[in-house]
Amino acid sequence: MHEIILNKNHSFAIECGQTILEAARNANISWPYSCKNGRCNMCKCQVINGTTMVNYPEVGLTADEKNKGWILGCARTASTNLILKINGFQNKQFPSIKQLPCKINSIEKVSPDIIKATLRFPKSTSFDFFPGQYVEVIGNSGIRRSYSIANSNFSTNILELHIKYIKGGAMSEYWFKTAMINDLLRIxxxxxxxxxxxxxPAQNLIFLATGTGIAPVKSILESIPNLNKQNRPENITLLWGNRLISDIYLNIDSLPNLNDFNLVLSQPDYNWTGAVGYIQDILMQMNISFENTEIYACGSPLMINDTKNKLINLGYSINRFYSDAFVSSI
Ligand SMILES: Cc1cc2nc3c(=O)[nH]c(=O)nc-3n(C[C@H](O)[C@H](O)[C@H](O)COP(=O)(O)OP(=O)(O)OC[C@H]3O[C@@H](n4cnc5c(N)ncnc54)[C@H](O)[C@@H]3O)c2cc1C
Incomplete structure (x- = not known):
């Protein structure tokens, strides 16, 4: 057993072999994380003192980050006491994690390779989440995959998921070829x-989403009217990137609270008159003042990393950049 001191003022114990992230979560420390398998870099921290051992490959770290002492909390354990630092640490208590049974309530094909699925839970189920969070869906064979929650509350005992087909993907094949209404699953x-x-919160929010990365953004936007007045942002801009017109599976006009939005296609059909390219490049061309601005980016890890690098080059504080990369779990 070793002791970890985080950002000088939080301390927690870590058991032999346990990952740093697991130990932090067991101690109710709201350490930022997403994929839990070393592929995104949400749980990145810097080692100020002490030594660690690798449990999983740290695919989400660049060589430069590794050289500067950054590690991934989900991929390492402690071999001595540690002093660690993370940027952008919000000391926020997240709802507790549960495993729950559910049934498929509906499946709707909303584009050639995206479905909207809703999961129905027994009436007695209580489930809390913060808009933006995700669940792991556990299939009958025990396979689990992460999907962001697309609705903003559990008032009807329903969770909405937006699922993209990945050719040959184990869970994709289930969702698109064999899943039936009333199938029993667990989350x-x-x-x-x-x-x-x-x-x-900042006065201005910018959301960047690619593909089904719009799901958690929808959830957050739908929750904003419920915020206290002093916490409501003044300006919200959304950039949603897709490849083709047929990928635009959601009517952006139906999303509440948007002051401005831009639909961007990277491989537009000939009759597309909107923006063309990648959303991170379009963002840079928009000449937005990044003062009093928070940026939320969700979806493709390439888009997230590229956006982050571009913002760092502009001198934007990365502490106000929040992201969720839809990395593969294998
Ligand atoms: C935090 C988080 C939230 C997520 N939220 C969503 C969501 O809301 N909607 C959604 O559709 N997906 C989401 N994902 C991705 C999802 O969890 C699965 O990874 C994806 O659906 C593929 O699973 P699969 O079982 O079909 O494919 P797998 O059997 O896992 O993979 C099959 C093959 O496809 C590759 N692959 C897997 N995913 C991708 C990809 N995205 N692009 C290219 N190649 C890939 C794998 O490397 C492998 O070679 C999320 C992932 C994370 C980590």
Missing amino acids: EGPMGTFSFNNNN
Whole structure:
């Protein structure tokens, strides 16, 4: 057993072999995380003192980050006492994680390779989540995959998921070829720390989403009317990137609270008159003042990393950049 001191003022114990992230979560520390398998870099921290051992490959870290002493909390354990630092640490208590049975309530094909599925839970189920979080869906064979929650509350005992087909993917083949209404599944969640920062939020919010990355953004936007007036942002801009017109599976006009939005296609059909390219490049061309602004990015890990690098080059504080990368679990 070793002791970990985080950002000088939180301390917790870690058992032999346990990952740093697991130990932090057991101690109710709201350490930021998403994929839990070393592929995104949400749980990245810097080792100030002490040594660690690798449990899983740290695919989500660049060589430069590794050289500067950054590690992934989900991929390492402690071999001595540790002093660690994380940026953008919000000391926020997330709802507790549960495993719950559910049935498929509906499946709707909303584009050639995206379905909207709703899961129905028994009436007596209580389930809390912060808009932006995700659940792991556990299939009959025990396979589990992460999906962001697309609705903003559990008032009807329903969770809405937006699922993209990945050719040959184990869970994709289930959702698109064999899943039936009333199939019994289990979920574990809520997970992840991607959620609206309601502790001293900025006046301006920018959401960047690619593909089904719009799901947690929808959830957050739908929750904003319920916030206290002083926590409501003044300006919200959304950039949603897709490849083709047929990928635009959601009517953006139906999303509440948007002051401005931009639909961007990377491979537009000939009759597309909107923006063309990648949303991170379009964001840079928009000449937005990043003062008093928070940025939420969700979906493709390439988009998230590229956006982050571009913002760092502009001198934007990365502490006000929140992201959830839809990385593969294998
Ligand atoms: C925090 C989080 C939230 C997520 N939320 C959503 C969501 O709301 N909606 C959604 O559709 N997906 C989401 N994902 C991705 C999802 O969990 C699965 O990874 C994805 O659906 C593929 O699962 P699969 O079983 O079909 O494919 P797998 O059997 O896991 O993979 C099959 C093959 O496809 C590759 N692959 C897997 N995913 C991708 C990808 N995205 N792009 C390219 N190749 C890939 C794998 O490397 C592998 O070679 C999320 C992931 C994370 C980590």
